[in-house]
Amino acid sequence: MLASRFLLRLPVLSQHGICVEARLPRMVSRLPALIGRRNFLLASRGAWNRHTLHIPQRLARSQPLTTSAINADKNKHRRTVDAPIVGYWTLFCASMVFGIIIWGGLTRLTESGLSIVEWKPITGARLPTSEAEWEREFEKYKLYPEYHKVHIGITLDDFKRIYFMEWFHRNIGRLFGVVYLVPAAYFVYKGKVTHAGAAKIGGLGLLLLGQGAMGWYMVASGLEDELRQRPDAVPRVSHYRLTSHLSLAYLLYAGLALYGWSVLRSNHLARGRISSPDALRTLLQKPQIVSFRHRITAATLLVGTTCLSGAMVAGLDAGLIYNEFPTMGLGITPPLSELWNPFYARGDPSAMWRNLTENPATVQLAHRVLAMTTFFTLSALWWKGRRLPLPLSSRMSLHLMYSLAWLQVALGITTLVDFVPIANASAHQANSVLLLASALRLLHTLRPLPRIPL
Template identity: 80%
Template sequence: MLSTGRFLRAPISLSRVLPAGRMAYLSGVPRAHASCLSGKGAGIFLPRRGLRTASHPMLALADRGSSFMATGRVTSVTQPGILKRVNIAIFRRPASTAASEHEKSGHARRTVDAPIVGYWTLFCASMVFGIIVWGGLTRLTESGLSIVEWAPISGAKLPTSDAAWEAEFEKYKQFPEYHKVHIGITLDDFKKIYFMEWFHRNIGRLFGVVYLVPAAYFVSKGMVSRAGIAKMGGLGLLLLGQGAMGWYMVSSGLEKELGEHPDAVPRVSQYRLTSHLSLAYLLYAGLSLYGWNVFRANRLANMRVANPEVLRALLQEPAVVSYRRKITAATLLVGTTCMSGAMVAGLDAGLIYNEFPTMGLGIAPPLSELWNQHFARGDPSAMWRNLTENPATVQLGHRILAMTTFFTLSALWWQGRRLPLPRAARVALHAMYGLAWVQVALGISTLVNFVPIAYASAHQANSVLLLASALGLYHTLRPLPRILL
């Protein structure tokens, strides 16, 4: 009697003595149905190397009291009742059936993106990381309002002549920041802050080219699956939205009304700054997850994942599933804390209460300061504005979120150490925990030292790395996909 599993993608290598009816589990080969062989002259039909299939079940061979090795052909036959020959014809589908399925699926259809797509998306993610860090430096040096026009094409060129520089400087003098922040700066000082903003915008322009041109090429060459095309389109729209939000943010700091109020400080809206940074973090997260998913799918398709069925079963264990949900919530908490940090930056709230863990004479400022009618703008129903416009309240909220995030990640690290997690997940778990400590240390150091540029920039850069480690842990705990080739 002969019973086989589905087609195998790679040659089989069996070296275990299997009693009749037992299942064999091979390293790198998924589960299969058992095959029972008996009688003189019984044979098993093995597939050719490289034969593609929708799944990769393992073929179990059994013959009481017998053992063998199979590598695409029988290498030794020394006992009666063992396989005598190999015939793969049974594994060949009828030509008509294969042609029919080929016509239905289409020759160019892909189910796994090409590996180069993964390298490209991760490179794009690294560019977004650089843009976030440089954007933070631009804000810390108060350079973001030095270019007062939005010229996507002509603005890519840096002024070269003295006349061009003088023209840009005269434009800048027409706006409130020159009169209230950079009072009486020289042309040389203006060139420095202008370059910071110009370089930030040009990194964004370069990123647009690096993303859109290869994306169009990969799609035109059929190197991307249908799902991948949808993801690329979504990330492309996010990229365009990020650029538009960037100018919308800058324009909020160029309003002439800011110069008419004596107590008004020309700065961009903290709401728009937070939105701008949120889109950047989302773009970074989307590109990173997309790249990791491409690599994972290719490793599965190429049979480079050791014991995939064992790993799949492990990732579906109730304890691991529950832990993955907690990691998902913790990742969202990390992102929320990062966004509250953007609110702190937008209000310059780090320049007050520069001590830790206290704020003034206690753990928190007086309630009359945290919930002040001044920020309600005369509307008793708008006291909620204290949460987003009162620097003291915003800083306290960021402190609470930061410490909540730290203790949450610490608890998850302690719990994860006791779970049978895959090696990649353990690496990501320890990295996340270590980066959480670094983030807290940088945050406190930035605060107590009155926000020095180096500390503040490192604090923002590490927040991206912390988010990346949490995303990486979440990714390694996701269920393994079923790859259809």
């Protein structure tokens, strides 16, 4: 019976282009061993593999898969690199964070950050439209100390301008949340990221949510009624919280940029778009390149620290004093009695350390020292790196970083001596992000080339 069924299928197989003459003697010799078995087609599947013979699916009989076969199939189709679209998406998100940082700096420079006195993550996205709504928001603002000490007697039109600055800053933050969280869920659900990629996306998402919470926590510090009751208090957000808010933004920017570059690099490697990967891998593992990479890592951390020091200067309005360079008053530094003033210890002799973070003169001096240390460090690394056999991408990033370092120093000095004009100060902050990005890019190009499993 089995033999007859087999012979009946021979014409069908021939119709599909399968040459059975060469295999017929072997199969006929095996027929006796198969007689009595209930699954003839399954037994013959090893000899006539349907993928080799191109037998249509309707002629094949399914075989129950064992656990090992299922695991092997899963491993075969497991993603080893994230999809390229994920890399482009994260780099776009990084560019949005860059824009949010710049607009946030403008909001701080125009003293607009305390104009919205309520935290409404959903309903707050709507801008007032009628005069009655604007009047209600204005009346709320009048209840808080900034109106009584900073924007004394401003008109409704003036209030609309500062309100829009803060409203727009919050709404581009909301938009960024949508642009990040919705595609992130889609990419993970569709399996376009690896397990490691999903973990990174989740971590960056938590950082995004923390950034939003820190933003409101920062604003709340400037709405405290104590700022109106104390005659010497200036209504502004806590410079500690401002620095924390900005540091989270820098971390988010750096994480998105590094992740996006890594995804695109892995895809270029997997698709053979990197010429001579073995030679490049060997070059990046040379001791002199490894040592240079470690120094760039330290320099990148120094750049980030200097940026955060600038946030302390902005939070204390420390750029409005000692508007000379390179001197500070009559000397290179202010008098020690001013830098280490007991006033900032608040009556506690053991708290003199507060001068380092709350004394505007000391904070500005610290920022100057950090800025010049960063500049000379990057200059030394540029001088050393230009003589190393760096890859082309690394060499371009090195020159870009050094050029931005010069520009950052020039912008910082002009901002200081011109008493912090908004345009200069904003450009100074924007260039600090670009300088950090160039250092991160250089560091990324010097990372060891990954090995993509096939």
